[in-house]
Amino acid sequence: xxxxxxxxxxxxxxxxxxxxxxxxxxxxxxxxxxxxxxxxxxxxxxxxxxxxxxxxxxxxxxxxxxxxxxxxxxxxxxxxxxxxxxxxxxxxxxxxxxxxxxxxxxxxxxxxxxxxxxxxxxxxxxxxxxxxxxxxxxxxxxxxxxxxxxxxxxxxxxxxxxxxxxxxxxxxxxxxxxxxxxxxxxxxxxxxxxxxxxxxxxxxxxxxxxxxxxxxxxxxxxxxxxxxxxxxxxxxxxxxxxxxxxxxxxxxxxxxxxxxxxxxxxxxxxxxxxxxxxxxxxxxxxxxxxxxxxxxxxxxxxxxxxxxxxxxxxxxxxxxxxxxxxxxxxxxxxxxx
Amino acid sequence: xxxxxxxxxxxxxxxxxxxxxxxxxxxxxxxxxxxxxxxxxxxxxxxxxxxxxxxxxxxxxxxxxxxxxxxxxxxxxxxxxxxxxxxxxxxxxxxxxxxxxxxxxxxxxxxxxxxxxxxxxxxxxxxxxxxxxxxxxxxxxxxxxxxxxxxxxxxxxxxxxxxxxxxxxxxxxxxxxxxxxxxxxxxxxxxxxxxxxxxxxxxxxxxxxxxxxxxxxxxxxxxxxxxxxxxxxxxxxxxxxxxxxxxxxxxxxxxxxxxxxxxxxxxxxxxxxxxxxxxxxxxxxxxxxxxxxxxxxxxxxxxxxxxxxxxxxxxxxxxxxxxxxxxxxxxxxxxxxxxxxxxxxxxx
Numbered sequence: 001x002x003x004x005x006x007x008x009x010x011x012x013x014x015x016x017x018x019x020x021x022x023x024x025x026x027x028x029x030x031x032x033x034x035x036x037x038x039x040x041x042x043x044x045x046x047x048x049x050x051x052x053x054x055x056x057x058x059x060x061x062x063x064x065x066x067x068x069x070x071x072x073x074x075x076x077x078x079x080x081x082x083x084x085x086x087x088x089x090x091x092x093x094x095x096x097x098x099x100x101x102x103x104x105x106x107x108x109x110x111x112x113x114x115x116x117x118x119x120x121x122x123x124x125x126x127x128x129x130x131x132x133x134x135x136x137x138x139x140x141x142x143x144x145x146x147x148x149x150x151x152x153x154x155x156x157x158x159x160x161x162x163x164x165x166x167x168x169x170x171x172x173x174x175x176x177x178x179x180x181x182x183x184x185x186x187x188x189x190x191x192x193x194x195x196x197x198x199x200x201x202x203x204x205x206x207x208x209x210x211x212x213x214x215x216x217x218x219x220x221x222x223x224x225x226x227x228x229x230x231x232x233x234x235x236x237x238x239x240x241x242x243x244x245x246x247x248x249x250x251x252x253x254x255x256x257x258x259x260x261x262x263x264x265x266x267x268x269x270x271x272x273x274x275x276x277x278x279x280x281x282x283x284x285x286x287x288x289x290x291x292x293x294x295x296x297x298x299x300x301x302x303x304x305x306x307x308x309x310x311x312x313x314x315x316x317x318x319x320x321x322x323x324x325x326x327x328x329x330x331x332x333x334x335x336x337x
Numbered sequence: 338x339x340x341x342x343x344x345x346x347x348x349x350x351x352x353x354x355x356x357x358x359x360x361x362x363x364x365x366x367x368x369x370x371x372x373x374x375x376x377x378x379x380x381x382x383x384x385x386x387x388x389x390x391x392x393x394x395x396x397x398x399x400x401x402x403x404x405x406x407x408x409x410x411x412x413x414x415x416x417x418x419x420x421x422x423x424x425x426x427x428x429x430x431x432x433x434x435x436x437x438x439x440x441x442x443x444x445x446x447x448x449x450x451x452x453x454x455x456x457x458x459x460x461x462x463x464x465x466x467x468x469x470x471x472x473x474x475x476x477x478x479x480x481x482x483x484x485x486x487x488x489x490x491x492x493x494x495x496x497x498x499x500x501x502x503x504x505x506x507x508x509x510x511x512x513x514x515x516x517x518x519x520x521x522x523x524x525x526x527x528x529x530x531x532x533x534x535x536x537x538x539x540x541x542x543x544x545x546x547x548x549x550x551x552x553x554x555x556x557x558x559x560x561x562x563x564x565x566x567x568x569x570x571x572x573x574x575x576x577x578x579x580x581x582x583x584x585x586x587x588x589x590x591x592x593x594x595x596x597x598x599x600x601x602x603x604x605x606x607x608x609x610x611x612x613x614x615x616x617x618x619x620x621x622x623x624x625x626x627x628x629x630x631x632x633x634x635x636x637x638x639x640x641x642x643x644x645x646x647x648x649x650x651x652x653x654x655x656x657x658x659x660x661x662x663x664x665x666x667x668x669x670x671x672x673x674x675x676x677x678x679x680x681x682x683x684x685x
């Protein structure tokens with residue numbers, strides 16, 4: 001494209017010598033070229049088509065699994081087996097959802113999921129805010145060392161600390177309860193809490209020093225400065241941390257299963273993600289206890305319906321809050337430095 | 338900071354200075370107070386488990402009715418894993434291949450999408466909505482269900498064509514690449530956060546840079562390589578590190594399940610010591626991987642920075658020469674003036 005453009009320019013300058021005798025047909029060709037490839041100031045049609053084409057293609061690939069999931073979840077057994085039915089089910093078959101709903105014990109599991117994701121998230125927002133403010137506002141000795149440990153603990157795979165922590169929670173008698181998530185997050189060590197601390201750190205550093213000094217002169221103490229100046233301005237950071245935290249706690253099933261839901265049983269807690277993880281097994285046992293035709297045997301449609309059900313709450317939340325979410329990410333300077 | 342303190346301590350003119358110092362100390366105390374929860378947390382939930390699991394890795398741990406019995410056995414656990422374990426070493430190699438291949442794909446892809454989203458288009462909000470969607474829903478169990486249903490690959494993509502195209506490569510490499518293509522949607526889904534980071538970085542680049550480049554005749558292509566890419570280099574590093582960590586802790590990764598099984602599983606349990614050794618081995622490999630990628634990105638000599646430095650030095654040199662010439666010129670003029678001093682003065 002570049003060489004063509006240069007050619008065009010070269011031709012133009014060549015023909016510029018005999019501009020007077022320039023045939024009209026050739027001008028049209030240049031205009032076409034300009035229209036298609038664009039000039040330095042305007043975007044050419046070709047470029048626009050390429051951008052939209054790429055975006056739409058990639059976008060389709062992105063939502064393809066989601067569409068697949070939705071389509072399959074409404075199919076009855078006959079549709080699934082019938083190769084002529086590709087995307088649109090012959091009838092809108094809702095029984096998949098009902099089966100998945102009862103099998104996952106949806107209402108109770110949903111409530112527990114919300115609690116397990118929500119409570120540590122609230123603690124995370126508060127504590128990471130405080131810690132991030134401490135790192136951003138004050139310059140104390142050993143700060144660089146601490147920041148180093150912070151980043152190191154983010155890179156460290158949780159498998160290393162998993163077992164000693166498991167034993168610790170066991171000794172503290174908080175294993176298989178919500179406290180196993182809340183206690184670490186209170187100390188700024190929840191799931192990906194390091195990232196939230198860094199987000200707050202980055203955000204609080206953007207507060208102009210003059211503002212804090214002015215508050216100090218007016219007699220604000222350290223805590224008052226924090227509550228009256230830092231916190232009210234931190235709304236975007238709080239929103240971002242809240243959203244990320246709740247989504248990641250929601251999606252976590254590995255550690256949730258280990259600490260809260262109990263890997264060997266013996267816990268009352270269950271989340272949708274953990275339920276989905278063991279869906280194949282639990283469905284057949286649940287199906288065995290129900291007699292007769294009450295539940296169809298396990299098939300793709302039911303699995304997809306269960307998957308749909310378990311992501312639906314966060315999906316709804318995302319669609320409701322997406323505008324604020326994207327804007328806050330821009331404003332937080334999540335990426336600064 | 339400690340340097341500053343020393344500076345302040347050194348003069349110690351009694352009354353006034355001491356008050357300043359205590360103010361600084363009070364500030365420090367407040368700083369520690371704010372960070373205190375994290376310090377405690379890091380000590381309890383990071384440093385202590387790290388030491389304990391290292392201790393476990395080097396010993397044989399048995400659960401007895403009295404409690405845990407830890408007896409030191411040196412590196413026996415590690416040698417046992419590397420020599421006798423049937424699955425773990427192969428899984429490690431597979432993980433390495435997958436991560437080394439997938440990380441560049443994910444990062445480059447995220448960059449492309451971020452650039453596309455950053456161009457002047459309509460419906461930006463809609464496209465953003467789609468591309469950030471995986472951040473919300475791409476979790477372990479969901480991915481597992483989707484991949485097992487075959488929704489992880491693009492249906493009409495002809496995989497056999499690709500496999501014949503790369504047939505000349507050794508088998509293990511071919512398998513890894515085919516795995517990448519078969520689960521391409523999955524890997525695309527992993528690039529949500531990276532897109533977010535790149536997009537924010539690209540938006541922050543000063544537009545006057547591009548204007549200046551365009552005036553100098555730079556094409557969009559050149560602008561990308563010489564302005565965009567060098568400016569977001571740090572973000573690229575961040576994304577690479579994030580991608581590696583994400584891939585390592587992802588539930589699609591079989592290793593972490595193996596480790597978990599070795600620790601707590603009812604059937605595959607091999608004792609805490611053995612499992613800790615596995616975890617340490619894994620952690621070391623992940624860390625090395627991160628370091629290698631970081632080094633590859635950061636140690637690459639920045640041609641433009643070098644050129645700029647050279648140009649600056651050249652300019653300095655020229656300036657010095659010019660000054661010299663000027664000085665010489667002045668001296669010469671003075672001499673000339675001296676030689677022909679009288680006539681000039683007379684003229685005045």
